[in-house]
Amino acid sequence: AKLNMTVDKLPELSKLVGIDVAGRTGGAVSLAVGMANIFSSVPGLARMMNYWYQFLIMFEALFILTTIDAGTRVARYILQDILGNVYAPFKETNWLPGSIFASAAVSCAWGYMVYTGDVPSVWPLFGTANQLLAVLALCIGTTIILKIAPQKKYSLVTFLPMVLLAVTVITAAAANVRMYLNTGKTLNAGLSIIFIALVVVIILDNVRLWLQLFKTGKPVGMKLD
The missing domain is CATH 1.20.58 (Methane Monooxygenase Hydroxylase; Chain G, domain 1)
Known part of the structure; x- marks a missing residue:
C-alpha cells in the first residue's frame, strides 16, 4: 500500500502453497513461489504447487548454508596459512587455539557484513x-x-x-x-x-x-x- 502497488494474485498464491507469503521479506520466498508457480504449470503437476514450494525453500536453504559453510571453512584455512608465516603453529589446522581464533575471526567477518548490510x-x-x-x-x-x-x-x-x-x-x-x-x-x-x-x-x-x-x-x- 505504501508503494501504491496493487496486490495481484497474492492471496491465491498463498492458498496454493499453503502458507501466507504476504509480507515475507527477502527474495527467497519470492523466488520459491515464482518457481513453484512455473513448475505447477507443467501438465500433470497443477496440484503440486505446495510441494514445489517446500522443495524450493529447502533447496535454497541447503544451497546458501552449504555455501556459507564451505566459504567459512576455506577462509579459515587461508587465514591460518597466512598467519602461519608469522607464527608457525597456525599452519597446523588441527592446532585447537589457531582453529578457534581463525574460525572466530571469519565468523565475525560474516557477522560484520550482515550487520552493515553489505552482503x-x-x-x-x-x-x-x-x-x-x-x-x-x-x-x-x-x-x-x-x-x-x-x-x-x-x-x-x-x-x-x-x-x-x-x-x-x-x-x-x-x-x-x-x-x-x-x-x-x-x-x-x-x-x-x-x-x-x-x-x-x-x-x-x-x-x-x-x-x-x-x-x-x-x-x-x-x-x-
Missing part, C-alpha cells in the same frame, strides 16, 4: 569466483585432453567453451571492479583484481604447456610437466 555486494564477487573456477576447470581439461587424446583437435571440446567463458567472465569481473571502485568498496575491488590475475596466470601457464604438447605427434600421457 548483497558480495554476490557479484561470488558469481565471478564461481565462473572463474569453471574457466580453470575447462583450461585444465584442455591440457589433459592434449596429453592423452589420440588427436589434438579433440581439445576444442573444452578449449572453445573456455575461451568464450573466460572473455565473458573477465569482462564482467572488470565491470565489477569499476562498480566497486565507484562505490568505495576497495576490498571487493581488490579481491576481484586478484581473482582475475590468478586466472590469467594459470591460463598463460597452460598455454605455454599447450605449445609444447602441439609439437608432439602422439599422446604423451600425464607425465609431461
